[in-house]
Amino acid sequence: MNLLTQTKNTWCPGCTNFGILAAFKGAIEDLVKNNEIKTEEVVVGSGIGCHGKISDYLNLNSFCGLHGRIVPVLSGAKIANPNLKVIAFEGDGDAYAEGIEHLVHAAKRNIDLTLIVHDNQTFALTTGQFTPTSPKGFKGKSTPEGSPEEPFNPLFLMLSAGATFIARSYALEVKKTQEIIKEAIRHKGFSFIEIIQPCLSLNDTRDHYQKRIYWLNESRQKDNIDFAFEKIREWNDKVPLGIFYQINKKTYGDFN
Amino acid sequence: MTHVASTVLIGGQAGDGAKEAGINLGKLLATAGQEVFVSVDYPSVIKGGHIFSRISFSKEKIFSDYKKIDLLIAFNNESISFHQKELKKDGVIFDESCLPMTQITKEINAPAITRTSVALGATCYYFNLEIENLEKIFKEAFGEKAEINIKLAKKGYQYLKTKNFKQKPRRLKGSGLRPKASEKKKILIDGNQALALGLIKAGLNVYFAYPMTPATSILHFLAKKEKELGLKVVQPENEIAVINMAIGAAYTGQKVAVGTSGGGFDLMQEAMSLAGMAEIPLVIAVSQRPGPSTGVPTYTSQSDLRSTRFSGHGEFPRILLAPGDPEEAYLLGAQALNLAWEYQAPVIVLLDKHLSESLMTSFFDSSKIKIENGKIAHNPKDYKRFETTSDGISPMAFPGMKNVVVKATSYEHDEQGITTEDSQIIKEMQEKRFKKLQLLLKEQKSKETVKVYGDKKSKNIIVSWGSTKGAVLEAMKYLKKSVKFIQPLYLEPLDAEKIKNHFKGAKKIIDIEGNLTGQLASLIREKTGIEIENKILKYDSRPFEPIELAKKINELLS
Numbered sequence: 001m002n003l004l005t006q007t008k009n010t011w012c013p014g015c016t017n018f019g020i021l022a023a024f025k026g027a028i029e030d031l032v033k034n035n036e037i038k039t040e041e042v043v044v045g046s047g048i049g050c051h052g053k054i055s056d057y058l059n060l061n062s063f064c065g066l067h068g069r070i071v072p073v074l075s076g077a078k079i080a081n082p083n084l085k086v087i088a089f090e091g092d093g094d095a096y097a098e099g100i101e102h103l104v105h106a107a108k109r110n111i112d113l114t115l116i117v118h119d120n121q122t123f124a125l126t127t128g129q130f131t132p133t134s135p136k137g138f139k140g141k142s143t144p145e146g147s148p149e150e151p152f153n154p155l156f157l158m159l160s161a162g163a164t165f166i167a168r169s170y171a172l173e174v175k176k177t178q179e180i181i182k183e184a185i186r187h188k189g190f191s192f193i194e195i196i197q198p199c200l201s202l203n204d205t206r207d208h209y210q211k212r213i214y215w216l217n218e219s220r221q222k223d224n225i226d227f228a229f230e231k232i233r234e235w236n237d238k239v240p241l242g243i244f245y246q247i248n249k250k251t252y253g254d255f256n
Numbered sequence: 257m258t259h260v261a262s263t264v265l266i267g268g269q270a271g272d273g274a275k276e277a278g279i280n281l282g283k284l285l286a287t288a289g290q291e292v293f294v295s296v297d298y299p300s301v302i303k304g305g306h307i308f309s310r311i312s313f314s315k316e317k318i319f320s321d322y323k324k325i326d327l328l329i330a331f332n333n334e335s336i337s338f339h340q341k342e343l344k345k346d347g348v349i350f351d352e353s354c355l356p357m358t359q360i361t362k363e364i365n366a367p368a369i370t371r372t373s374v375a376l377g378a379t380c381y382y383f384n385l386e387i388e389n390l391e392k393i394f395k396e397a398f399g400e401k402a403e404i405n406i407k408l409a410k411k412g413y414q415y416l417k418t419k420n421f422k423q424k425p426r427r428l429k430g431s432g433l434r435p436k437a438s439e440k441k442k443i444l445i446d447g448n449q450a451l452a453l454g455l456i457k458a459g460l461n462v463y464f465a466y467p468m469t470p471a472t473s474i475l476h477f478l479a480k481k482e483k484e485l486g487l488k489v490v491q492p493e494n495e496i497a498v499i500n501m502a503i504g505a506a507y508t509g510q511k512v513a514v515g516t517s518g519g520g521f522d523l524m525q526e527a528m529s530l531a532g533m534a535e536i537p538l539v540i541a542v543s544q545r546p547g548p549s550t551g552v553p554t555y556t557s558q559s560d561l562r563s564t565r566f567s568g569h570g571e572f573p574r575i576l577l578a579p580g581d582p583e584e585a586y587l588l589g590a591q592a593l594n595l596a597w598e599y600q601a602p603v604i605v606l607l608d609k610h611l612s613e614s615l616m617t618s619f620f621d622s623s624k625i626k627i628e629n630g631k632i633a634h635n636p637k638d639y640k641r642f643e644t645t646s647d648g649i650s651p652m653a654f655p656g657m658k659n660v661v662v663k664a665t666s667y668e669h670d671e672q673g674i675t676t677e678d679s680q681i682i683k684e685m686q687e688k689r690f691k692k693l694q695l696l697l698k699e700q701k702s703k704e705t706v707k708v709y710g711d712k713k714s715k716n717i718i719v720s721w722g723s724t725k726g727a728v729l730e731a732m733k734y735l736k737k738s739v740k741f742i743q744p745l746y747l748e749p750l751d752a753e754k755i756k757n758h759f760k761g762a763k764k765i766i767d768i769e770g771n772l773t774g775q776l777a778s779l780i781r782e783k784t785g786i787e788i789e790n791k792i793l794k795y796d797s798r799p800f801e802p803i804e805l806a807k808k809i810n811e812l813l814s
């Protein structure tokens with residue numbers, strides 16, 4: 001089984017998206033080897049942006065949709081054929097700017113879908129403007145004097161919206177990311193993984209994050225919403241990674 | 257002019273039950289073998305306001321309701337002040353003063369709304385209709401509460417009879433009141449339900465919609481049928497989600513439709529173009545109401561022909577069908593789903609409030625509907641979703657099939673579905689998609705893409721589309737000169753050859769449509785080079801009225 005296509009990869013050399021691609025490929029290989037999923041039942045989808053090219057690189061059923069709209073496309077696929085395993089890749093521009101309403105509603109519905117956000121805190125493919133997660137003062141081409149807007153916290157939003165699996169990872173931590181992706185795909189319901197994905201060409205945040213990231217204790221109970229709220233709000237000096245929250249809840253369309 | 261039809265108008269406040277009473281009366285008349293047309297006129301309010309239903313009926317097939325009324329049933333004063341002037345010379349009014357509906361209802365402690373049944377009972381007496389037929393209709397409409405309504409209807413009937421109220425002289429009486437056993441089974445149904453039944457007949461699996469008048473009742477009707485038919489009916493967060501979900505569902509091989517009105521369709525534009533690029537089979541029902549913008553939500557219009565024809569950026573083939581009555585909505589609804597799958601393209605069915613929400617006695621010929629699945633790949637080797645073929649149509653495979661990878665994308669792509677910027681491939685793919693249109697144009701030759709009515713030899717030609725066809729057909733009953741009436745059902749691609757042939761030797765061509773800019777006329781000019789100078793256009797949000805329309809046509813033909 002070769003999970004990669006022959007397509008020439010056009011990400012910048014060293015782009016941290018390669019880390020996410022490797023982690024995802026590893027996760028699918030593990031799950032297939034373990035008979036947990038079948039490759040033909042996997043459908044990946046992506047938005048528009050650097051991250052979106054991942055559809056071309058994966059030798060799996062795929063749908064590269066419109067900017068910000070892949071969550072409804074894969075929701076429709078899942079509703080139509082509940083046997084499918086649907087996994088969406090979006091950029092932070094895709095997920096949090098253009099198509100944010102779909103995230104909130106997918107979480108609220110608890111549809112059985114995994115969403116992986118490549119958060120590089122910039123619109124990369126359009127050459128570096130601020131996004132909803134760029135820090136205040138972000139100097140991009142559309143905000144030469146610095147962005148006037150405060151960023152928002154997507155995990156906090158997802159928790160309020162009713163997501164039943166919420167995690168954060170770091171694109172350069174491939175092994176850990178792979179494990180989190182596996183857990184997210186295994187999870188029945190809406191699973192959300194935000195991956196900090198430094199853009200080496202336009203927003204290289206590696207130094208900033210490498211000093212601050214740490215992993216949450218994995219063996220703890222994950223259904224504690226107070227703990228999740230507290231950890232999700234930790235952001236400036238320390239940046240926690242791992243699964244913040246996971247609960248079991250009926251999924252959309254599963255009313256038996 | 258002698259009217260070929262009788263008309264009853266039932267008016268009241270929202271909450272008075274004027275609409276339901278109109279539909280029940282329509283059913284009663286249909287049961288009695290009449291051809292019936294019921295329109296409902298209501299403002300965008302939940303309580304209060306003035307609502308009326310208008311029921312025209314005749315022994316002959318009838319395609320529109322009429323303004324001049326034989327019987328006015330008034331549940332509020334506005335009904336009288338607004339509609340008294342529309343009474344025919346011998347027209348009568350049932351209001352509380354001549355028929356104490358409220359008092360009769362109170363006598364048996366029935367809820368206020370049931371006074372409509374007193375009125376319907378009295379109507380049976382007035383038109384000499386068999387009141388027994390009402391029982392069945394009430395049982396269907398009211399379930400357990402039917403008893404009380406039946407009782408009240410009988411009281412209404414008896415009240416007029418006791419008073420020896422003058423009955424309608426008998427054009428209606430006798431044989432006309434009973435359907436002959438040999439007659440086809442007709443139902444009284446509106447355009448939205450007809451469309452939904454057509455979609456179901458053609459194999460619909462999933463329906464997505466966000467509520468928007470006048471398309472909402474498709475959603476309601478299908479939602480009610482969800483369990484019975486094993487359908488999935490989904491109400492997503494907005495129209496952008498609606499169409500993207502529908503595209504995702506169709507990508508997995510399920511037959512999908514969505515429904516909306518102009519504003520919601522505007523939100524779908526980008527994904528409409530995606531459906532074109534990714535060659536997704538998808539039916540989009542667009543029921544028009546007057547715009548621009550929110551416009552007049554509960555009234556009618558034919559002003560979105562242009563915006564649907566040109567919807568979505570870039571160039572891609574799409575199909576646009578325009579039924580004019582429930583029978584056509586049923587057949588074209590089914591055809592739309594078939595065409596979507598045969599041509600792997602978005603198909604729009606254009607309706608409007610007057611078609612969507614008016615009821616008409618109709619016969620659905622399901623033998624005319626065959627399910628088409630299009631080209632499906634069976635056990636393909638090295639599957640390519642966008643494989644080049646001679647007719648431009650690539651075999652479809654779906655996720656879940658073994659040894660197959662199905663790639664779809666919004667980017668221009670190669671045969672496999674991988675993004676491309678290669679100029680040669682880009683050109684070939686664009687041509688591949690448009691080849692499908694060539695095929696369709698060829699296959700159209702054997703399809704009924706244009707309907708023709710009236711005197712086929714006449715040199716006076718009327719062209720119209722959608723629900724306005726109804727008023728035109730009625731108006732033709734009052735014309736002083738013969739006309740040939742042409743109604744294109746396929747607006748995209750328009751069968752220009754057929755239209756040109758019909759126009760050959762024409763002395764006068766009249767375009768009739770419900771918009772200000774003559775959108776069908778400009779489509780015809782674009783595709784045939786023929787400029788239609790005589791136009792009768794209506795853009796006051798109300799449908800054409802047959803007698804008024806006949807007058808205008810007669811003027812143009814004189």
Ligand SMILES: Cc1ncc(C[n+]2csc(CCOP(=O)(O)OP(=O)(O)O)c2C)c(N)n1
Pocket residue numbers: 047048049050051052067090091092093094095118120122123124125126131
């Ligand atoms: C409707 C629409 N608006 C704008 C664009 C242009 N556009 C392409 S990619 C992009 C931003 C991508 O940013 P992000 O989603 O963060 O992805 P990244 O490139 O950073 O991976 C934009 C605005 C588009 N394709 N579609």
Ligand code: SF4
Pocket residue numbers: 010011012014015016017050051120124125198199200201202
């Ligand atoms: S611009 Fe940034 S995100 Fe895009 S490929 Fe280059 S490094 Fe990666």
